[in-house]
Amino acid sequence: MELDETDREILRILQENARTPFSEVARRIDMSSATVHDRVGRMEEAGVIGGYHAEVDPKAVGYGVSAFVGLRVEQGREEDALERLRDIDGVSEIHLTTGEWDVMLRVVAADTDSLRELMFEEVAEMDGFSRSQTMIILGTDFDADGPPI
Amino acid sequence: MELDETDREILRILQENARTPFSEVARRIDMSSATVHDRVGRMEEAGVIGGYHAEVDPKAVGYGVSAFVGLRVEQGREEDALERLRDIDGVSEIHLTTGEWDVMLRVVAADTDSLRELMFEEVAEMDGFSRSQTMIILGTDFDADGPPI
DNA sequence: TCTGAAACCATCACCTG
């Protein structure tokens, strides 16, 4: 889908605050809210907008620790291995990557104890993986709302 | 802030779709929308809800490549180095981590050429860093809307 | 892309158990 500057402005506004009323978006880009409604609908259709999500503080819901986990996958067992990872509670992202690791996870856990359990009782027990490395996130210095638009 | 099961249900609904009208949230949790309005307001105040964001497909806005970048920081130069990273266009997350890397970035770029520029003309030129490693994301297998609630 | 209108929703002051 081809986006013009108007679409991009709408995206910027909704990326920053997804609950901005279309009527206000319309005011800010100087168009009618029917047009905004239209354009947003088309961008949702096309998959440009994948959804709208409340950003929930992990600590507030009981997750005190986040980490990246790099994994090496044994040849030929990728699919099976990935499927089982998806079912582990606390695994919130699974990426396939180049470089030192084949798979990079993002995980959340209540505390370091439950992170250890997650790693040693769930991930390490799964076969299909060799080596892993856990990089605990000590702090996040910057976290954009999404890609720059 | 103390969250009860009602708060958590509201969070689940808004994490999945931040534009759900409070009146519908109210219907689903069997309460009045005034109560939902109230609870959401309190959770925003308390920072449990950090915001609402449209999820924008990076490819649709011209970013064909995403990567994780691990960096080693030289002793005593952390603050200065982090500040300069934040100003590089395409750097969308900056995390401090334990393990092999001191800093883990998430970056987006138009293509591999501009990723190379980003790395060699911007990051590598900055002093305060030794070693770096770029892990290009070949694909994302799973991406949760946020922490499990 | 807009106008206009009906249905719908957010929000607030004020009750109620």
Added chain:
DNA sequence: CAGGTGATGGTTTCAGA
């Protein structure tokens, strides 16, 4: 004091221009 009611002004949504 958390939750509900009801009024009102704003918002969404859609047909038709």
